[in-house]
Amino acid sequence: MVDVVTLGETMLRLSPVSVSTLEEAQQLQVDVAGAESNVAAGLARMGLCAGWISKLVDNAVGRLIARRIGWHGVDISRIVWAERGRNGLYYLEPGVDPRSTKLIYDRAGSAFTTLRSDQLDWQYIRQAQLIHLSGITPALGKLSRDLTLQVIDEAKRSGILVSIDINYRNKLWSARRAKKILSPLAALADILICSIRDAATVFGMNSENPEKVAAEMQHTFGCPTVVITLGDGGALARSNGTVEYQGAYAADIVDRIGRGDCFSAGFLYGFLREDVPAALKYGNAMAALNQTTRGDFFWCDKQDVEALISGERSAVQR
Amino acid sequence: MVDVVTLGETMLRLSPVSVSTLEEAQQLQVDVAGAESNVAAGLARMGLCAGWISKLVDNAVGRLIARRIGWHGVDISRIVWAERGRNGLYYLEPGVDPRSTKLIYDRAGSAFTTLRSDQLDWQYIRQAQLIHLSGITPALGKLSRDLTLQVIDEAKRSGILVSIDINYRNKLWSARRAKKILSPLAALADILICSIRDAATVFGMNSENPEKVAAEMQHTFGCPTVVITLGDGGALARSNGTVEYQGAYAADIVDRIGRGDCFSAGFLYGFLREDVPAALKYGNAMAALNQTTRGDFFWCDKQDVEALISGERSAVQR
């Protein structure tokens, strides 16, 4: 019996070790990065039972990816293993202002994009309490798009909650096409998470008033719960006609990437275990703590999150 | 003939290399850390003759600890070597706000806690000008408590100055017990160094006025010189009825740990070579410089200290 199932691609992330630019790198740091596996990892570290479904090539690189995710306690037993093909990857060159952070994607034709619905363990999915997806998967090709829809349909049929994080990536598709594909999916979500920027870019919901954006989104898609994330400004949730807002926790930044996923993990944890106001607190706390460690994953634990929320944190725990 | 003798435990300090958390560490940076050996190292780098007395296991780990301290010029010839047992250690996971810095102590039952007074070279102690101790040693067990008292008694008998840094550690004992044990020792000190926070926690001397705390402490214990350290606020000394205050030097921070010990080293250097106002300047300058290097030790030299105090420092010394 699993609390949350997530489904999506995870890639190798390669970035320079101890030098500034990729061009001069003699060594690359190896991380793994994928929005949905990251949410699963965050949930597992908070004590929920979380499983991640994906497809990887059955070689050392695929195993490296799977085991890095399993490390955090995520159930990786439902990964579909491909005999041949490739695992996606991207190169990351972290910037320093005014030098831009640069990402070079090399994910086309990955094993994940060949994942078909008949390869999934539907039984496993059906016994979950919630399934979490992101707007990245439907951008990866027709097969992935169909898969997303089938999973959502099955969830609805089985009475499982559906959570979707919009997560728009302009390298993968145009905003216009994203809107066309994502709108019907959004309309099926029980929890819809969207950044204020994606709300504007993808759905044209421009406004300086996040509350208004949340209302418009709920009106358009009819989701019971809509969450608008505001970056350093915290997050806002509209649920059952009530609006809750929670400011972000201040944090020194080591590595920004993964913050959004950790917010989602925290929100879902709070949503499933407590209520919406608590969900916003957990989301913001996990987002803040995530920024203080290298890599996409959430490396802290429940105790750190609770200490931050309760305000009883000490700078040094001797 | 040695200027200053210090006595206390020194541990291995293990912290992650180039990753954020202990859990994911594949390599640990090896440092050695002990309040009293750190004071001795700071004094030796300032040109004084300083010796450190302790007990270590005679294996590679013990030798590593001893030689790291000897590196700075400290006389390590009076270490007592145990044939068996263990050297204490602690794990350090440096935090980034709001992620706490975490210390995991693993020091129970170390060789130092078995150091008996009949193992010391009392002749060596008797020819020093000053002996420096901290409030950590009496917290380590009955043997260490008795040892502290015996050393102080012998010093008083031989006309040697006694300096004590309160250094309260709540992992080792309660504030109540610390007060009970440390009060009679403090009453024997010629120089008593205490942070404003420990003054409140241990001795209940709460006040927003450090001068008042210094006065109360001098009144309670009768020490000729009382130094109250104020963290980023500098330090204050009350000696012979006169109060001197010296603000801290601004510093970017690489590693905070060891700052208090370097203050003590600077203060003792100034006290023995010049006067109380100079002692505060040396203390604050060494504390500031110590924060700009990794590890507990003071890695700068007398020239750096004097340049900071004189204000003739240049950002780049070509």
Added chain:
Amino acid sequence: MVDVVTLGETMLRLSPVSVSTLEEAQQLQVDVAGAESNVAAGLARMGLCAGWISKLVDNAVGRLIARRIGWHGVDISRIVWAERGRNGLYYLEPGVDPRSTKLIYDRAGSAFTTLRSDQLDWQYIRQAQLIHLSGITPALGKLSRDLTLQVIDEAKRSGILVSIDINYRNKLWSARRAKKILSPLAALADILICSIRDAATVFGMNSENPEKVAAEMQHTFGCPTVVITLGDGGALARSNGTVEYQGAYAADIVDRIGRGDCFSAGFLYGFLREDVPAALKYGNAMAALNQTTRGDFFWCDKQDVEALISGERSAVQR
């Protein structure tokens, strides 16, 4: 439903990074090492369902140990977590002939030595097919000795196979005492694994003829299957009156430590899935491959093992 359960202590193993001696080390490589968890990891990599039971302190060091073992697919859900205490460790300085390899143990008083039988999930143990133990655990103290006996008793009552690897450690106890404690345990084993050297040292079964040693051991303890390991000479099993011998596979050596555990894992895998002759092949193959990677763990997989046994291995797999 788990195929094999193992129970025992696992420690942190700290060894110099890129320098020859501990004394000069500025960085230590972090590995985890424990005979029984290593067997479980080897079995999991071969595709069996293996669980490891132990006790660790619930801090970053304990989690590091647990997750390194879980990495290989071992079920770590039955670890008992202690709120306080310490995790055992040892320092390893790899030698180069004629400089000895040196181990400095620092394991006294570890959390594992406080593991009591009422903390175990007996239900979990009862549903296994085989339980694997080693002669190290009863050497750790009375509590651990009693625990070992209780586990064996329960296994016998529930019809679970019991495998014991003698694994004599002279730092922990004398050969005489080991013989006294281990003999009654050995008499309860279904599979008894013992090196030719330990057979001589502990049980006084000196002989240049391994077959004779196996026979004597079977005669003494009455175990259905006795395995005598011969180091570079391979291994021999006496089972149901039949003796099987299998020579070792030649291997270049990167790190010898863990070889015995990997032999045990291979033997148990073959024993449970095929037969005794196959078991010896799997044991020898896993022992050989284990020596080609750093650390105690088995880092290869089933395909590597089968290729080595079948002789169809190619030097380069392009």
Added chain:
Amino acid sequence: MVDVVTLGETMLRLSPVSVSTLEEAQQLQVDVAGAESNVAAGLARMGLCAGWISKLVDNAVGRLIARRIGWHGVDISRIVWAERGRNGLYYLEPGVDPRSTKLIYDRAGSAFTTLRSDQLDWQYIRQAQLIHLSGITPALGKLSRDLTLQVIDEAKRSGILVSIDINYRNKLWSARRAKKILSPLAALADILICSIRDAATVFGMNSENPEKVAAEMQHTFGCPTVVITLGDGGALARSNGTVEYQGAYAADIVDRIGRGDCFSAGFLYGFLREDVPAALKYGNAMAALNQTTRGDFFWCDKQDVEALISGERSAVQR
């Protein structure tokens, strides 16, 4: 005016830093590897003017590849830069006997496979003295196959020498198909380099007598000069009816990969500057020295090569 032009793909080569297996790698060593660029680099280090033609994506990874080759003095001004697409790569896990070395190729759809003949600077090619190609390029797809043929045709028309290294890769195509495609190309070569193993695998020229293989190859393809490489057994050349043999130089091995390319570079250097017997010596010497450094490239220089050939080498050059 360039002495030698080579043309072919070069990939990123990623291998674990300081650990044994890819699965556990946290850092990957970055090398670049391509047979033809490697030959060009070897020639440039010997003092010839060598240019390398290829196609790379114009991003940090492409620039890294180009500049690593340019480092050795190769003219990289004729690389064709693609605005989008991907650079090929492979993962390398070095083996230790009996653990196999494993290569995981991820080169499908690379920018090089889109290189068309109208993108080449034909003027540049025409002014060379010799053009060197390998049997890898025609295996990469129709475009690359056509390109190879066009380059050879143009060379023949312009009176430029053509050198081909068969270099059969079974991951890219079957031996049967390689024979069909490579035979007509081989027939156009002035210098044909082939390992004794590829002669058997691809062309079915099985023989324990390398001289016989060389004769058969010259008979079949009619090339003026045929070179058969024998791995640790040295190499043999049949040219103008004369057969020359030269044994290999003994070498300790750090990294075997790239040895064949360095042999080719040495052979071509000797062939262009001296004669066939000298060419074999240079080839064997560069092959031997190449094995003593990490990575595919030849990192020694002309002086090292000449010292090895002359036998006047000293173990330590103080």
Added chain:
Amino acid sequence: MVDVVTLGETMLRLSPVSVSTLEEAQQLQVDVAGAESNVAAGLARMGLCAGWISKLVDNAVGRLIARRIGWHGVDISRIVWAERGRNGLYYLEPGVDPRSTKLIYDRAGSAFTTLRSDQLDWQYIRQAQLIHLSGITPALGKLSRDLTLQVIDEAKRSGILVSIDINYRNKLWSARRAKKILSPLAALADILICSIRDAATVFGMNSENPEKVAAEMQHTFGCPTVVITLGDGGALARSNGTVEYQGAYAADIVDRIGRGDCFSAGFLYGFLREDVPAALKYGNAMAALNQTTRGDFFWCDKQDVEALISGERSAVQR
């Protein structure tokens, strides 16, 4: 045909890896650093054809220096190679406020200081559009002083533009002597680049008004174009009676060293390709970007520079 030729010394730069001070360093990071080669590298990365003339010892250290410069696309074919002698070097210990950055020079008697005019390829120099020199070279000794003058004379005779960066180094000579030697050279420059600080220190042109300094410098030396750099304050150029000012671009700082050289490279690029106002923008943009990477070199490219100037830069380029 080369656009710009630069001439000057380049040294090895050795700084601690991952520790704070040189004293405790077990490993040193190897960089190469020289004002004039750095300008050539910056120009080459912007797409100009730039050559660097110097003298190095023909050993691995000399080759390391040359190839690090050639990496960026600089023509290194005119380096004069010495058979014996030494390459200059300096140690760098980066400071953290208030700990000073410390440089320990070890450059006396380097091969460069033995470079004579009859060793230069004058033909090569004569076909350039501009030659760039710095005030460091004439400080290195009589031979270098004479060489500088001969190069400038030849440039004037051949109608080549001369650019001089004053670059005063007080470790090499006194301000008084620098003024005496540099003044007649400055009078021959077409472009004279000088920091506001050097204008005061060397030429006694003290003023809080940079415009006034530029005017005075133009009046004194009669150079067509005078550039006054103001550190974080940007730069100002006086050319043909017109004064242009351009503020600095804000930048987070990773490594300050090399900023001035990158300004010069940017200024010369803009001057040769566009006009003086553009030149200031390019100079400031390259100076800002240079500070965001480790080492002296400019590691960004033309696209980064143009994005910064145009204001269309995004923090993350996905």
Added chain:
Amino acid sequence: MVDVVTLGETMLRLSPVSVSTLEEAQQLQVDVAGAESNVAAGLARMGLCAGWISKLVDNAVGRLIARRIGWHGVDISRIVWAERGRNGLYYLEPGVDPRSTKLIYDRAGSAFTTLRSDQLDWQYIRQAQLIHLSGITPALGKLSRDLTLQVIDEAKRSGILVSIDINYRNKLWSARRAKKILSPLAALADILICSIRDAATVFGMNSENPEKVAAEMQHTFGCPTVVITLGDGGALARSNGTVEYQGAYAADIVDRIGRGDCFSAGFLYGFLREDVPAALKYGNAMAALNQTTRGDFFWCDKQDVEALISGERSAVQR
């Protein structure tokens, strides 16, 4: 009261970290290397009181050298500190057969070559039991030559034993000149240590019979004790008309450099504490163990040496 005083230069030794050649090195390993300081370090680790006299520049590099030597317990209080100048260094590129090990010396004009006799603490020298010198010092210049002679003269006058290791370096002087300078010094030695190769090269004593060489050397110079080292062949001593021979201990080799110095340390230890046969054993044992660690220094201890000599060494010390 010091047992042995040594005098000589010590340099920084810079070698590539984890790559094969200097040319591609991005990081250099920092060691310190000097024959005489190495002998002192070996003696100190054996428990003798050893002091090292030299001259270093008073900067971070000089301090690094001094403290690395002091680490081993050598008395470094008599180093003469120069205010300016340079510390010598050399680059080391370790070879792999048939690639030569290459050393690039950069030691000319070092602070040590300016050491004058009036800067020495003669009192300190006079109270030693033995003074050890090498044939390198007189090769460094007239000042160093005179110094060597003065030290020997003073030793003879004060009844101190003089030990000289010939240590011929062909980069510093010709064999002919070495013979001329070293012969009168050798004639003053109580203990003369010379390799069989140097005996031939410098003194023309060619022979396949080491015993004969020893006899000839004793006859020529009249030294009471002559030691001829034979590399892997062990060593032979002729003392008081008696000849003793001791074979080398087999050793796997990590780093050969420093072996001769460790032999000398071992020989002197045995000579001073026991007798000539023991001295040869200690010399060979320390030479063997030294080869198993990286760097010049002896990193083992007395216990390792004694275990090797007694034959009671175990491969693993658990």
